[in-house]
Amino acid sequence: MRSWVCNTLTGESGLSLETRTRPACGAEQVRVRNHAAALNFPDTLITRGLYQLELEPPFVPGSEFAGTIIEVGAHVADFRVGQRVLALTGYDAFSEEVLVTPPGQQLHRIPAEMPFTDAAGFNLTYGTAMHALTQRARLDRDETLLVLGSAGGCGSAAVQIGTAIGARVIAAASTEPKCRAARTMGATDTINYGIEDLRTRLLELTDGAGADVIFDPVGGSLFDQAKRCTAWNGRYLVVGFAGGDIPQLGINYTILKSISVIGVAYGLSAIKDPAANIANFQQLFDWYGDGRIKPLVGATYPLEALPEACVALWERRATGKTVITFTTHS
Numbered sequence: 001m002r003s004w005v006c007n008t009l010t011g012e013s014g015l016s017l018e019t020r021t022r023p024a025c026g027a028e029q030v031r032v033r034n035h036a037a038a039l040n041f042p043d044t045l046i047t048r049g050l051y052q053l054e055l056e057p058p059f060v061p062g063s064e065f066a067g068t069i070i071e072v073g074a075h076v077a078d079f080r081v082g083q084r085v086l087a088l089t090g091y092d093a094f095s096e097e098v099l100v101t102p103p104g105q106q107l108h109r110i111p112a113e114m115p116f117t118d119a120a121g122f123n124l125t126y127g128t129a130m131h132a133l134t135q136r137a138r139l140d141r142d143e144t145l146l147v148l149g150s151a152g153g154c155g156s157a158a159v160q161i162g163t164a165i166g167a168r169v170i171a172a173a174s175t176e177p178k179c180r181a182a183r184t185m186g187a188t189d190t191i192n193y194g195i196e197d198l199r200t201r202l203l204e205l206t207d208g209a210g211a212d213v214i215f216d217p218v219g220g221s222l223f224d225q226a227k228r229c230t231a232w233n234g235r236y237l238v239v240g241f242a243g244g245d246i247p248q249l250g251i252n253y254t255i256l257k258s259i260s261v262i263g264v265a266y267g268l269s270a271i272k273d274p275a276a277n278i279a280n281f282q283q284l285f286d287w288y289g290d291g292r293i294k295p296l297v298g299a300t301y302p303l304e305a306l307p308e309a310c311v312a313l314w315e316r317r318a319t320g321k322t323v324i325t326f327t328t329h330s
Contacts, residue, residue: 038322086107141167
């Protein structure tokens with residue numbers, strides 16, 4: 001089988017497409033033939049040694065994918081050969097076949113109508129956004145949700161989930177095309193923070209009240225503007241730092257508007273509370289079937305073009321999810 005192997009922690013320049021021996025499927029594992037894998041920003045960090053999950057080369061990167069089960073270990077009772085699934089593995093996904101060990105490495109059967117290109121990028125972004133907005137922020141109907149980086153994979157999922165919940169969603173992005181994309185996903189209003197002052201425009205849109213919940217996968221300099229946009233008793237969700245810098249907050253600031261700053265650690269939360277995660281995905285799959293949510297797949301690349309896709313994502317040129325396709329298994 002072919003796999004992209006990270007041999008040095010130098011980003012895409014350290015990757016090589018290699019033919020490797022298929023490892024044996026353990027008793028607690030399933031083997032999945034890969035049809036499509038999502039490229040996420042953490043994947044570009046882990047190959048640079050900049051992510052909290054530190055792996056020593058050589059390793060196969062790639063955190064999530066979708067495919068068909070082709071082998072089931074003797075001690076696995078909940079899955080069978082032929083089922084269509086998506087998985088969140090943390091690494092190993094940029095390979096033609098992937099061994100998955102449930103439940104720690106999430107494995108979910110996907111609806112019959114869901115193509116693999118949608119399923120590949122569903123788990124991390126929709127799982128994160130759903131956990132953040134429901135378990136962490138407890139977003140209610142008719143509240144106002146501000147989503148930063150709204151045209152990215154995680155941001156676009158938050159826009160759609162917030163809309164499905166019934167909240168008023170204000171989507172913020174860096175360009176007008178990205179704002180247009182957010183409006184097609186259900187955003188009530190948009191803010192182009194490439195040319196508009198985020199705080200000024202948000203307060204205009206909310207008659208000075210601010211946002212009840214702020215979903216922030218960007219961090220960086222946007223944090224300083226966004227933190228001043230929270231409403232009374234607002235909840236600020238810290239999802240990630242795609243903007244690069246990790247911002248700082250004076251703890252006294254939380255008192256001014258009685259705000260909560262809430263960390264979102266989806267992967268570990270799913271392991272610690274699998275029942276809640278399963279319930280989340282049941283709701284997400286129902287919404288997908290109803291047409292209320294759908295991954296924004298911005299670009300697809302063949303397996304051989306993975307380094308090119310990594311460059312586009314690292315340089316912030318990607319919109320929505322970037323998906324790597326395995327054409328030999330289509």
